[in-house]
Amino acid sequence: MVIRDPDPRDEAAWRRLWSGYTEFYQVDVPEAVTALTWSRILDPDGPVFARIAEMDGKIAGFAISTLHPSTWTAGPNCYLEDLFVDQNVRGHGVGGALIDDLLRLAEKKGWDRLYWHTDAGNETARALYDRYTKADNFVRYRIPLSDYIEWGNSERDAIG
Template sequence: MAARGLRIRDPNPGDEAAWRRLWSGYLIFYKVDVPEAVTAETWSRVLDPDIPMFCRLAEQEGTITGFTISTLHPSTWTSDLNCYLEDLFVDPAARGHGVGRALIDDLITLARKKGWSRLYWHTNAGNETARKLYDSYTQADDFVRYRITFD
């Protein structure tokens, strides 16, 4: 079921408080602590047209109900840009009404319009609710992620 009156759009500076409310919920969901300076920098980056990171907001009846944050980058396997969907979050009160699907559909529309080669993302293996949605688009591949962090 699609959310009535749902609109997907770019953020503006006045959306920061609404985005931060959702961002906080996202961090709680994944049980991570991101320093305030990084959160502020992320918000700054998604508003800066010179940085290849961007945000899309789901808005319904004046309330921000979800967001995506993605990064565009070149690839050694394609000639066009790839889009990495790094973060997707929907307010728990808005789940089950098509907000997450609308956010992904928005990125697919942008990809086709702008000629990107790929849209890709990953999620926690135990995130069954999200995986059910993601599996409706494509099946997970066989790649395993490795990550080295430098503090």
């Protein structure tokens, strides 16, 4: 297995896996956002980056992360936003290899923290993640701003 930076020639294989990833989480990511994500991955000056796992000359998985400053640490934090492994090679160490690769990059580049979240019911992923660290007690809140705007001022004013 080889873990490497993506190459523009990887787009079709990445899109195949990306489609499987979004299907797994039952979300519909618009094509424009998928295209933008791929362009962000390839932008060497942007905070979004990806690592590709390749087995036998085929892309077997990916990790997409965002590097950002933190108010709690001096060095950058790496948020592992998306990790996905082709279902045909699950159980062969691809997910762990991608996390291990990020940990090596963190050490090499001086990052202070690597963190991620997953669906509470994703037992397969959690079994892997629990080998690295235990889940913390934080609860995630997320407001898509399109929903917030539609919610309207009267409801916001009524509660606050």
